[in-house]
Amino acid sequence: MPKFNLRGVWTRITAVAPRSARIAIGIVLAAAVVVGGSFAARAALREQALQRSLTTPELREQYAKARAFERSPGDPMKRFDEYTGAGFNWKSLGDATGEEEFYRRAIRVYERQVLGSRGRFSLPYLNIATIVRDLGEPERAEQMYRKALEVDPGDSVIYLALIELMRVDLRKSPDEVLLQYDRSIDRLVFSKPLIASKAAYLNSLGRLQESLDLYALLLAYDPENSIFQTEYLKLKQELDAKP
Numbered sequence: 001m002p003k004f005n006l007r008g009v010w011t012r013i014t015a016v017a018p019r020s021a022r023i024a025i026g027i028v029l030a031a032a033v034v035v036g037g038s039f040a041a042r043a044a045l046r047e048q049a050l051q052r053s054l055t056t057p058e059l060r061e062q063y064a065k066a067r068a069f070e071r072s073p074g075d076p077m078k079r080f081d082e083y084t085g086a087g088f089n090w091k092s093l094g095d096a097t098g099e100e101e102f103y104r105r106a107i108r109v110y111e112r113q114v115l116g117s118r119g120r121f122s123l124p125y126l127n128i129a130t131i132v133r134d135l136g137e138p139e140r141a142e143q144m145y146r147k148a149l150e151v152d153p154g155d156s157v158i159y160l161a162l163i164e165l166m167r168v169d170l171r172k173s174p175d176e177v178l179l180q181y182d183r184s185i186d187r188l189v190f191s192k193p194l195i196a197s198k199a200a201y202l203n204s205l206g207r208l209q210e211s212l213d214l215y216a217l218l219l220a221y222d223p224e225n226s227i228f229q230t231e232y233l234k235l236k237q238e239l240d241a242k243p
Contacts, residue, residue, distance in 0.1 A: 046101070050063075050097075050099055050101060050102070051063065053097040053099055054093070054097070059093060059096055059097070062089045062092060062093055063089075063093060065086070065089055066086055066089040066090050066093070066105070069082065069085075069086040069089075069109075070086070070105075070109075073086070073109075073112065075116065076112060076113045076115070076116025076117050077116060077117055080113065080117065080121070083109055083110070083112070083113040083116075083124075084113070084123065084124075084127070086109050087106045087107075087109040087110045087113070087124075087127055088106075088127075089106075090102050090103070090105040090106035090109060091103060091106040091127075091131060094106065094131075100135065103131050103134070103135060106127070106131055107128055107131055107132070110124040110125075110127045110128045110131075111124075111128070114128075119147070119151065120151065121151060122147075122148035122149075122151040122152040122155065122158065125144045125145070125147045125148035125151070126144070126145070126148050126158065126161075128140075128141075128144045129141040129142075129144035129145050129148070129161070129165075132144065133165060133169060138165055138169035138170050139170070141165055141169070142162065142165055142166070142170065145158060145161055145162040145165065146162070149162070153187060154187075154188065156184075156188060156191045156193045156194055157193075159180075159184035159187075159188070159191075159194060160193060160194065160197055162180065162184075163177060163180055163181060163184070163197065166180060167201070174205055177201065178198070178201075178202075181194065181197070181198040181201070185198070190221070192218060192221065192222065195214055195217065195218055196214075196218060196227075196228070198214060199211045199214035199215050199218070199231070200231075202214065203231075203235065208235055208238060208239055209239065211231075211235055212232065212235040212236060212239065215228055215231050215232040215235065216232060219232060
């Protein structure tokens with residue numbers, strides 16, 4: 001892209017515009033230069049402040065790698081793993097320093113990865129969801145988890161992450177959470193992690209018999225599982241002790 005040449009622009013303006021118009025245009029151009037210079041100066045100061053937060057050689061090395069990638073990212077499909085690594089570097093810097101700007105840069109990398117890969121992979125969505133959840137944006141995290149499920153509807157880990165978000169961050173009602181459990185389990189036909197998670201959730205709600213029934217189902221498929229055995233026996237004893 002050719003560089004902006006203020007002198008060339010002004011030469012062309014003076015050749016065709018009347019004097020009053022030239023004065024007005026000159027004022028506008030001067031203001032633009034001042035604003036642009038002020039923005040660049042603030043950006044430079046902000047970058048210097050971010051660099052001062054990098055207190056170890058390892059962090060400075062991560063920063064250098066992330067910046068180098070940012071200057072020449074390339075094709076997201078051909079460099080998919082490198083995009084993932086660059087986003088990880090920015091996120092790690094955010095984790096180490098607490099600087100939100102590093103998290104925002106990680107998100108921008110993953111957003112470019114989604115765009116460049118035409119949304120064909122769930123991993124960038126999951127990475128964005130993790131970051132925005134930590135930043136206190138649970139509604140956006142939910143959107144990202146649901147996008148990931150559109151791409152990879154057979155991954156129980158994504159369903160579990162979505163349900164945890166609904167329970168903890170979004171504070172959805174038990175009816176809404178249980179509906180999501182049922183839809184997720186139906187989608188996967190039979191998923192021990194999801195059924196076990198639902199059984200534990202029902203137990204936390206005091207719905208002991210329903211929880212016991214799910215642990216019985218799990219034991220029918222996995223009778224040697226010590227965790228399922230323990231939870232089943234505890235619930236059975238508690239129910240038997242009730243008058």
